[in-house]
Amino acid sequence: TQLLEQSPQFLSIQEGENLTVYCNSSSVFSSLQWYRQEPGEGPVLLVTVVTGGEVKKLKRLTFQFGDARKDSSLHITAAQPGDTGLYLCAGERNTDKLIFGTGTRLQVFP
């Protein structure tokens, strides 16, 4: 089974703190994408990483693809209440389908 496990499952932090969300698998993925989903809405694409070891930055968000392309991390610096949401990683293995992770629900308190 091509499972993508995310940790932690839930995260509650104060505004200004840093955090890291992990996405792990025993399978190799050709690319990995991170999405953010608000309640009752569709996932919104944040970033796609395709090269092992790749690091991409999006303002306060830093995404890394593991060297072996089996894992990824999302680091948020100085979290803000607007970062609150469900963060999903999703991988693909040279097919059309995305395999979604289990999700990390982030709550940032003012």
Place this chain on the structure above:
Amino acid sequence: EPEVTQTPSHQVTQMGQEVILRCVPISNHLYFYWYRQILGQKVEFLVSFYNNEISEKSEIFDDQFSVERPDGSNFTLKIRSTKLEDSAMYFCASSERGGALAQYFGPGTRLLVL
């Protein structure tokens, strides 16, 4: 900014009835997808569609499901005879290229089967 749109936003139907969920993908995209998300569960792939035919489908996408691109803009998912377990959010997505890179999702249709 271009976006994927879906209609209706909510649909309530009786078990055994047919439903058609509609999507308008981003205009220059060539690859189209349907996913579903049962309440509290992961987003699951249903089907991908390119060049007017299904390119890949999951085991969920059985004979009760079909997809169509009836004109140059719409992409539809039909469930022929709905079951209670079909209740879920259904998301349409599209991408410029295949291989699951950079798929853009619509807001979803919440389907409730009674």
